Amino acid sequence: MQSPINGLNSYIEHHRLALKLRSVSVGELHLARRLRHPVYVFRNGVFFPVINQGLTPTKEQILSLVKHNHREVYIFPDDLQDIKKSLEIALIKVTRALSVGDPLKNGTKDLKLLTLNLGGLYQNPHSDELLMLQFQSTQNLSKFLFENKKLQPQFFQNLMSENFHYTLSHPMLSSILLLSFLQATHLFHEKEIENLFLASYLKDIGFSMIPTEKYDLKTLTTRDQELFASHADFSYDLLDSRIPLAKNYLHIIKHHHFLNDRMKGLISRDQKARDADMVMGLESTLVAVFDILVAMTADRPYRQGVSWFQSLDLIKRMMADEYPQEFKALVIFLKNFYKN
Ligand SMILES: [Fe+2]
Incomplete structure (x- = not known):
């Protein structure tokens, strides 16, 4: 040095x-x-x-x-521009040839490039070109993950081991788990799974509106907490009318913290909607649950992560009354997923 x-x-x-x-x-x-x-x-x-x-x-x-x-x-x-351009070219190349050759190698590389490229979108959230590249690559990845069911736990582990900043890795990790669970339940069509995968992955794009120096604070002021809590609204505002995703998925994005809000007593359980566009069905519950599960099990600057088993305590309180069968299915799914 x-x-x-x-x-x-x-x-x-x-x-x-x-x-x-x-x-x-x-x-x-x-x-x-x-x-x-x-x-x-x-x-x-x-x-x-x-x-x-x-x-x-x-x-x-x-x-x-x-x-x-x-x-x-x-x-x-100018060096940054060169790197971002190389990254985009590499991402397009690997996305187009996902099914050619070794699926484990291709999928792992695609996840890494997509996550790095998400960092570029955080820096430039109003770029339509970057947003569409993320959208189309994620759409292709959804089909690829669906076809390579057995490799899903390995893809998840490989992305974890990259040790990316949590703001970059969290959206994809929670979305891989969600897709894997939805596929395992056989309750959803592939197209529906794809849309939920996209909604889950893009739900935290609003982080780009939060100053990066806030990401690693060890203690958050009330104002900071409010700012972080606003990221779902920011995500909605950033995505509305810019991506080909139906309105109900955008509403899932906007309210993807509704389970947390319910726990905090900000909205009541029988209250159908805080806003007219609030969606509180099984799909939105599952998007929210995997978001919470992955967040709780990972370390954050202000707290240590817990085991997935421990996180189920909270998740049980959040969903088991309404969806007892799905909660049981979730426990069995997680046991198998983490065993692989
Ligand atoms: Fe979030």
């Missing part, structure tokens, strides 16, 4: 960098070609150059950054 920027102009130079540099996840460096500028890490309030300009980041350099706990690095906007 090279020395930090020093010398007479270090103060000005540092502020120039702070204004120009953009963060990118370390994994995305695999997609970089010849760098136009150095790559930096941020440590103790200073930017350190770690890879020189003119080079293509090597596997060893990337692994060394991961080993030193650098989840993010900082690069210049």
Whole structure:
């Protein structure tokens, strides 16, 4: 690792960098070609150059950054543009050829690229091009996951082991579980499963409206909590009229925290709707349940994750009265899913 920027102009130079540099996840460096500028890490309030300009980041350099706990690095906007373009091309390529060759390898790669690309959409949520790329890739992935039922637990584990920031990995992890459960129950048509998979995956896109520095806070003020709670409304506003998903799925997205609201007493159990567009059927319950299950079982900056078995306590209280058979099916499903 090279020395930090020093010398007479270090103060000005540092502020120039702070204004120009953009963060990118370390994994995305695999997609970089010849760098136009150095790559930096941020440590103790200073930017350190770690890879020189003119080079293509090597596997060893990337692994060394991961080993030193650098989840993010900082690069210049034109290098970022090059990486984002390479990522889009790679995602389109793998999405189109999902069924050609080794399904485990293809699916794992697709999930990784799709998750990284979601980060790009968070940074640029008003880009129709990025949103449609996410939508169409997720639609293709849904069909692929449906066809490769036996590999679903492996795909889930492989995505978990990538150790992405929770804002990026959570939507896909909860959606894989949802799809797998819906398929296992034989209660839903494939098209319906696909739409619920899409709704589940896109339901947290509103995180893009929350400043990134809030993501890793250890304690949240009431205002922060309100901001986080608004992400479902933000998701709805961002997606409405921009994606080919029927209105009822958009309403599931808008109210995907209704079970939490019910637990907090914000809406009553027999209250059919807080808003006219509120959907509280089995489909919306399942989308919400897998969202809660995956969130509870993962670590967050402000708390430790619990086991899936422990999370069932809360889920039981949320759904078992209304859907006793489905709750039983969920317990059996989870036992099998995590056994594989
Ligand atoms: Fe959410």
